[in-house]
Amino acid sequence: MSTKIKWFSSLIAILIILSCYFSHITDFSLDDQSHTSQVSFSSGTNKLSGTLIVPKGVTSPPIALIVHGDGPQDRFSNSDYLPFINQLLEAGIGVYSWDKPGIGKSSGHWLSQSMSDRAQEVLAALKKIRSLPNINPQKVGLLGFSQAGWVIPLVADQSKPAFSVIIGGAVNWRHQGAYYTRRRLQQQGLPKATINQRVQQELQADDHIFNNPATANPNQRPDMTPERFYFALKNYHEDASSALKSMKGPLLALWGKADRNVDPIWNANRYRALLANRANTEIKIIPKATHGLLNANLFNYQLPSDWPVYKEGLFIYLGRKSYVPGVWTFISNWIKKATRTSNKQSHAPTSQ
Known part of the structure; x- marks a missing residue:
């Protein structure tokens, strides 16, 4: 091998090492600063399997139960959750997340669930985690994405x-x-008039199909699998308004301003109207953020299948830096403040 080839090979090796060193690939693994345990629970006929991760050296940490969005997600969403989970752990917050029904080690089928079914599943998870030794049941809360807006x-x-x-x-x-x-x-890139017409036509067609469950048939929506069709049929009339008005405990609701899946302005305004004057509630739209609070300049896609391969590589390279700067620090601080306040209130003396 010539000296020039050896030099070039060495340079490539150094660049690879430096790239790994300066990247955040370690965000996609759980280090020895946390303790993990496998925790299962039952909901209906399903047995759900998940992982509880608790930061070491933290007495009675808050625990966030992760409530998944749509799709066949395992407990860590194919490792995509790990960058923000590591940030929560570093902030002294534990996490419990489980495989959706029929995914990973959980039984059942997630597409057979209504939002009420999902809520009962989360209630069972709450009960289980609250019952574990060394867990303060008054510091166990919920953190969810997208479809979790109907569940939580x-x-x-x-x-x-x-x-x-x-x-x-x-x-x-x-x-x-x-x-x-x-x-x-x-x-x-369709014209606005065409878009308006197409959206209205789809709404009218879906209303006709899903407002008449007795005659609804998967053949009416050939773009959906039969399982997805019946999932939509079961959930088409979901509206969180009533539950939002009566839900208990501190609430933080966030949307990315560049969200392509959920209308951030319309929904934030609905929350503000429904939760006006409610204590311990914060509602925010995060600038330059996507549906999942990623940096919209780099990762604004509607579906995981829309991501080009090079963007997947960039996400792995950037790790936690894929998110809008500071957003997970903000969420962590809010959770810690909420659990401190909740804990003080639970220990306050009662009046006689």
Whole structure:
């Protein structure tokens, strides 16, 4: 091997090492600064399997139960959750997350669930984690994405979590579907008049199908699998308004301003109207953020399948830096403040 080739090979090796060193690839693994344990629970006929991760050296940490959005997600969403989970752990916050029904080690089928079914599942998870030794049951709360916007209010209506964090949640299923379609068509560059017509036609067609469950048939929506069709049929009339008004515990609701899946302005305004003057509630739209609070300049896509391969590589390279700067520090600080306040109130003396 010539000296020039050896030099070039050495340079490539150094560049690879430096790239790994300066990247955040370690964000996609759990280090020895946390303790993990496998925790299962039952909901209905399903047995759900998950992982509890607690930061070492932290006495009685808050615990965030992760409530998934749509799709066949395992407990760590194919490792995509790990960068923000590591940030929560570094902030002294534990995490419990489980495989959705029929995914990973959990039984059942997630597409057979209504939002009420999902809420009962989260209630069962809350009960399980609260019952574990060395866990303060008054510091166990919820953190969920997207579809969790219909689930978490139902849970917090029936059981008071220490906190609820809803990211990219929609209030009304039908409205969210129309917005999603509109943004999809906008990306195709269609004229505004055409988009308006297509959105209205789809709404009318879906109303005709899903408002008549006795005659609804998967053949009416050939773009959906039969399982997805019946999932939509079961959930088409979901609206979180009532549960939002009566949910208990501190609430943080966040949307990315560049969200292409859920209308951030419309939904934030609905939250403000429904939760006016409610204590311990914060509602924010995060500038330059996506549906999942990623940096919109780099990662603004509607579906995981929309991501080019090089963007997937960039996400792995950047790790936690893929998110809008400071957003997970803000969420962590809010959770810690909420659980401190909740803990003080639970130990306050009662009046005689």
